[in-house]
Amino acid sequence: MRPEAATGVGVACEGVGVEADGRPILSNVTVRLTARRTAVIGGNGSGKSTFARLLNGLRMPTSGRLRVLGLDPARETKALRRRVGFVFTNPEAQILMPTPAEDLALSLQGVPRAERAERIEAVLTEYGLAGRGEVPASGLSGGQRQLLALASVLVTEPELVVADEPTTLLDLRNARRVGDLLLGLESRLVLVTHDLGLAARCDDAVLFEDGRVRAQGDPAEVIDEYRASCA
Amino acid sequence: MRPEAATGVGVACEGVGVEADGRPILSNVTVRLTARRTAVIGGNGSGKSTFARLLNGLRMPTSGRLRVLGLDPARETKALRRRVGFVFTNPEAQILMPTPAEDLALSLQGVPRAERAERIEAVLTEYGLAGRGEVPASGLSGGQRQLLALASVLVTEPELVVADEPTTLLDLRNARRVGDLLLGLESRLVLVTHDLGLAARCDDAVLFEDGRVRAQGDPAEVIDEYRASCA
């Protein structure tokens, strides 16, 4: 049924293009992501976020062929969203409920009520938020908020996690913590980041430029190419 | 009249404390900033932004003595704001007008009308925004927006520029451009940043921890101390 997933291709893009207002944002993107952890790098406006959003159907290609976990985002959007978790840059926009416990509960709607409270406690503890389940989420620090946002996504156990610059707003310690968490996941990871140190720790890297893929391959080499292109 | 400014002390803090909701956010901060460019570093919630906001009277000390450019922020707020420019992290919040040209015009209210249009054109060109004066500011890229925010502050020729993580949302090239711009200023600069590479290029550095100054001095040494404290 899903030959691509079976052969380990997480994402397969063939000549994918995206247009907005008649202007191309992505043009002829052809990549196959087979590694467990792929970094996506490139300049502001190069199309990284647009690419990331393709992967869970937040945005649809206007041309080309796209398969994510073997699914067609245009036809199997719902199944895709269940299997792909998305982490945004700004945790304020993705914490949807007034308190951490309620936000986690929202992700755990499928879990029986009795089990849920226990699961929530466990997750809060795991993410360093023990005892903060009932305080307003707006009272958490920046780092704690991003950890909560992450927890609310990961608790659904997605097969593919897409993260769009999840560490940008964090300090050294929190960035490291969130970075370690993401890189340590068992699921697949597509990590959009400006933090080249983090990108270097992935297994594969893709460099975007002006809506095209400029390079893909060993993170160290791709990062060098990016640095060179900026000089 | 302004002995401190004359002797080169940009900021003089003596035992400054700030409280919010009865909880201390800054405690007994005693620093003198005499260098042209000072980096302020430290973890999330350590008090960096609070310190930066003291410097143009966005926040008032609840104890201690503070002088900025020889002025007392509590009594000479207006004069202080004229001489201190503040750059925030999020350019969205500080672009106050619908288009770049209008936003610059807001800063140039003192300039005669005839001259203003010309000045605006010149500034737009200088900041790489030529020809974009009349487009909606929301249509600019992230980097362009931060450049505009910067331009609107610098065009008033402040004597001291305080910038609170101005490069966080930018890519390599834009971060470098904004960083170069700030570090190349003739005026004094207080630069709050998580980008340790940028901090290293300043002349002086202050490390905050839990609302206290943990270290001040040569940036390389202070940065080492910060790294060590995070490990």
Next chain:
Amino acid sequence: MISLYRPGTGLLHRLPAGAKLAGLVVCALALSLWRPEPAGMLAVVLAVSAMYPVAGLPVVALGQTWWRLRWIVLVLGGALWLFTGADTALVNTGRVVALLLLADLVTRTTRMGDLLAVLERVLRPLRRFRVDAAAVALTISLTIAMVPVIAGLAEQVRDAQRARGTRLGVRAALPLLVLTMKHADDVGDALVARGMVR
């Protein structure tokens, strides 16, 4: 945002929310149809006030509510006296005060979640008109979560203005509006990505 509910174990606290709401509606109707003598209305106001201690609410709560109503009592009472005479003034002011006290009693003794549940139950029959009660509940929680975020945005905008030494008056609301609408788009994306809505 802190709810106006005050925890307790009194009689009113234990009554189901639906019953309290129904009671409030009945009282409101009765009070607006009934035309008593001033003495009767005075008795009603005293009786409602007496329900505060009966419900286990501290006397301070009663004092607070009365204190908040002081202007209504004085101004409304005064105006009515002027236009309609002393008796009617007493009856009408008494009616308003009694109703406000009653509503306040229900608010103080009913948990937010219980009121939400009643709201959901009331909306359920509207399903035929494509009103999704669960979506309403989700939206209410979402709004509660967004209030501090928008308040934070308002603070950012105010600071930016002060820092630039400009006074924009109402135009100050423009950057706030832009930020708010952009934020809404981000939240919309998160709702979709987290599978809450289509």
Next chain:
Amino acid sequence: MSASPRPLGADLARIAVFAALIVVLGMVVVPLPGGVPITAQTLGVMLAGLVLGARRGALAVLLVLALAAIGLPVLAGGRGGLGVFVGPSAGYLLGWVAGAVVIGLIAHRGRFTWWRAGLGAVVGGILVVYLFGIPVQALVTGVPLAPTALSSLAFLPGDLLKAAAATVLAVALHRAYPRAFESRAAVVVHAA
């Protein structure tokens, strides 16, 4: 908020976030002794109609009222609870909902222009709101209609200023962030 198809994320988020904005505007308030305050929330109501249109604008206002009903202090000056629905200002609150609908209907009919926005703000944001507010206030307080209406004139200067402000702001927003006015389909591109 329709059952099936489920509401689109962008739509729902805009309604919720705008309701939150109206709540935040409640912090700007001039309490009046008669029990009906002068509040910047009416500016928010006008903007809701102008920016979100009739349906979503009214839903945003309804949401604020629902928050008040379940006991949250979301109205001007931190008031809330069921009391506001039996008090002198109850009619104005109803008028907000109707007003947002009328504003949206007027302003979103055809191309968005400043005069349509202004007309909507005055008719929907003032006329309709008073139409609901004044009779209910008279009914609740027992003060005859004429003096009640007369006393409501105190709101008129402020409300006219707010209508002007809402118009200026909506037109400026239309220039600064045109996407805010687009229909949901353009915001989130969906599979069928």
